[in-house]
Amino acid sequence: MAILPILKAPDPRLTKVSRPVEQFDRTLAELAQNMLETMYAANGIGLAAPQVDVQQRMVVMDLHGEDEPPNPQILVNPEVLDASAETVTMSEGCLSVPEAYEEVERPARVTVRYQDLDGVTHTRECTGLEAVCWQHEIDHLDGVLFVDHLTRLTRDRIIQRLVKEKRLARRGRDRTIRPAA
Numbered sequence: 508m509a510i511l512p513i514l515k516a517p518d519p520r521l522t523k524v525s526r527p528v529e530q531f532d533r534t535l536a537e538l539a540q541n542m543l544e545t546m547y548a549a550n551g552i553g554l555a556a557p558q559v560d561v562q563q564r565m566v567v568m569d570l571h572g573e574d575e576p577p578n579p580q581i582l583v584n585p586e587v588l589d590a591s592a593e594t595v596t597m598s599e600g601c602l603s604v605p606e607a608y609e610e611v612e613r614p615a616r617v618t619v620r621y622q623d624l625d626g627v628t629h630t631r632e633c634t635g636l637e638a639v640c641w642q643h644e645i646d647h648l649d650g651v652l653f654v655d656h657l658t659r660l661t662r663d664r665i666i667q668r669l670v671k672e673k674r675l676a677r678r679g680r681d682r683t684i685r686p687a688a
């Protein structure tokens with residue numbers, strides 16, 4: 508098992524449409540385990556493969572409550588089959604968009620279809636946080652971040668801050684590798 512580096516916005520790799528998983532093999536199962544480990548280490552509740560620079564349609568999630576045992580979910584090739592007209596607004600954050608939390612309006616109920624690691628297809632309906640998380644993660648597979656659902660102004664403010672932080676981090680790195688006199 509390994510903790511994988513998480514891509515941070517803005518990054519062109521986060522805007523790509525991922526391809527469907529076709530091989531349900533050991534490599535896929537290992538990727539799923541590494542993604543879960545990476546998600547837990549980052550205190551996240553969901554993680555999509557493109558966030559760890561793998562352009563494949565797979566996401567992991569764990570929405571267990573504080574007093575409940577872990578409940579890891581692995582969803583391969585997930586898709587929304589049906590979404591309610593009724594919407595819900597929740598504050599969202601993202602491991603690829605550090606320290607930004609904004610309210611996003613989405614369908615309150617979705618029917619989703621996905622495969623498990625053995626390639627078996629499942630269909631289920633979900634609501635509440637689960638419905639929001641599914642939609643947020645499936646968006647990643649289509650190169651969409653939650654900030655893309657916000658007003659242009661709010662999105663630009665967040666992205667500009669991240670650009671600035673990346674620039675500062677790069678400068679910090681340069682400084683540390685420069686030999687001291």
Ligand SMILES: [Zn+2]
Nearest residue numbers: 600601602603
């Ligand atoms: Zn995310």
